[in-house]
Amino acid sequence: MLFSELNLIAPILKALETEGYTQPTPIQEQSIPSILQKRDLLGCAQTGTGKTAAFAIPMLQLLHQPHLNTKGPKPIKALILTPTRELAIQIEESFKAYGRNLSLRHLVIFGGVGQKAQTDALQRGVDILVATPGRLLDLMNQGFVNLRDIEIFVLDEADRMLDMGFIHDVKKVIAKLPAKRQTLFFSATMPTEIQKLSSTILTNPVKVEVTPVSSTAEKIQQAVYFVEKQDKKNLLIHLLKDKSIETVLVFTRTKHGADKVVKDLMKINVRAEAIHGNKSQNARQRALTNFKARTTRVLVATDIAARGIDVDELAHVINYELPNIPETYVHRIGRTGRAGLSGIAYSFCDGEEKEFLDDIEKLIGLKLPVNEDHPFALSWQNLLAAAAEAKGKGKKKPNQREPRREREPNLSGAKKSYKPHHTGSTAGASAGGGNRRFSGGGSRRRD
Structure with a gap:
């Protein structure tokens, strides 16, 4: 299948062509049509499968309103919540690349840097906000972020949020979202607490699962x-x-x-x-x-x-x-x-x-x-x-884990139960195929 067969609008297809992409990865092929139909989605996918583009491309199309002229700052229409700064930056870069021919504004916010540049951009108006939980809650508490107009919410790497101790912050953010919205939920693994969370925030979701990297x-x-x-x-x-x-x-x-x-x-x-x-x-x-x-x-x-x-x-x-x-x-x-x-x-x-x-x-x-x-x-x-x-x-193994605090x-x-399947002398993690494909983020261990 080609991207041109996925009912995407011309400005997005042109951006994909500029990036050198013609053929979607399996998760993109399975996810994009359902998201364009405004369905909730539960995606079980590892990094390197192209999941960022799987949600970014259809979101840009759904939010694109070429003839809409509004006065004053734009309300936030979409929120992508992700666990780390590096991943947040990468996701925002993806929106920039695929939405280069659209008039949508996007912004990434994260901690570890001063907030003034971020708050200035928020006050000018943003359509799509990519955020890490801590900085988002800080700016919400200060009155710089209001989530009442959110139409699409993406929770990315939910199991990673749990690993890093962010799950309570995530629940605080979800509590501020409007009940009527489209929710896209991505997780590489599905531990019990993540399963419970997905069942409470998704409505009749389409389920998409791609081959584990191992x-x-x-x-x-x-x-x-x-x-x-x-x-x-x-x-x-x-x-x-x-x-x-x-x-x-x-x-x-x-x-x-x-x-x-x-x-x-x-x-x-x-x-x-x-x-x-x-x-x-x-x-x-x-x-x-x-x-x-x-x-x-x-x-x-x-x-x-x-x-x-x-x-x-x-x-x-x-x-x-x-x-x-x-x-x-x-x-x-x-x-x-x-x-x-x-x-x-x-x-x-x-x-x-x-x-x-x-x-x-x-x-x-x-x-x-x-x-x-x-x-x-x-x-x-x-x-x-x-x-x-x-x-x-009795020497302690390097980085042996202590009891949980x-x-x-x-x-x-x-931890995910993988099914090993190997036929050669090498093993690895590849998106596969000779066509240039999308890729994503990295590991699951706190340093």
């Missing part, structure tokens, strides 16, 4: 490097001697770890920057912009900060530290191999991380190939010995 196995070449923890720095430097690695996204589990990797690389004149929760929003955006422009070769990220990273033609991802949640691995490597392109993902594993590797391989249904062709190789026997030693000493992520409730 079951696609076409595009990403993967390898694991067994290495002592103290040798990971040298292994990374060794790999970066390969000039074919023009840019690489490196993942660490902690903010401190990300900063340390950047410092080590800068010492050998490799341009690197970090993005994590302790960085200001401006610093994070600057680092991402530099990475996309290829003035920064290595971007080091924690999982939550990487949510929403979407870089065209990113060929390499390196897991400097393995995640302690296996689904996070799938999301991490899914930053590459996007839009039908190939990708490469390397993972470093020390003795303490052996259990994490076991969990990952169980999830994806594949034993990752081991690369021993490097100067710091740790044999399988030595890896097992190191793992046994760490376990025997108030406002901490409810990770146990958000």
Whole structure:
């Protein structure tokens, strides 16, 4: 199917052509007609499936009123609520791209920056508002945002909201929405609390579900490097001697770890920057912009900060530290191999991380190939010995989760039961197809 077969108006089709898109992804093909019919929608979709365009394109068409002239500031007609700043920015950029030929105004608001520019824009009038929960509630309480005229409400990444402790804020926002509205609800997983929330805010919804990312196995070449923890720095430097690695996204589990990797690389004149929760929003955006422009070769990220990273033609991802949640691995490597392109993902594993590797391989249904062709190789026997030693000493595994506290992520409730399906020697996360496609955000772990 082509976008031209989805009954879209000419200005939107022209914008899609400008972006180079002709063929919708499965979730777009399934969602756009129902949304245009003003149906509520429940979408179960991972990142990288094109869900942002699945709701942005039909929303722009429904809100487009070319002959309507209103005096004074425009009331907010649509609200998209999303968990992180990076994802909010990405969604607003999508509205800008697909709505370039329309007269609709859109705005993104989030915390971590001054509010004056945001409140000034709100007072001039906005049709479509993209927001994170905290800043939205702040501006609502100050009287800058009124939701009484909302016609379309989108709750994006609902399970992520639950993980990050935002679910109560989300319910406060929903309580201020008009009862008569169209609601679009997206979540990668459906834990009990998210199921209950969806049933209370959706009316006879159309249900759309796309293949989980862990079951696609076409595009990403993967390898694991067994290495002592103290040798990971040298292994990374060794790999970066390969000039074919023009840019690489490196993942660490902690903010401190990300900063340390950047410092080590800068010492050998490799341009690197970090993005994590302790960085200001401006610093994070600057680092991402530099990475996309290829003035920064290595971007080091924690999982939550990487949510929403979407870089065209990113060929390499390196897991400097393995995640302690296996689904996070799938999301991490899914930053590459996007839009039908190939990708490469390397993972470093020390003795303490052996259990994490076991969990990952169980999830994806594949034993990752081991690369021993490097100067710091740790044999399988030595890896097992190191793992046994760490376990025997009762050593706490890296980033082992503590008992849940108030406002901490409810990770146990958000875990999805994937059905592994692999036929080749690689496993990954790809939107598939040779046609250029849309993609979305990143991982599910708080840093």
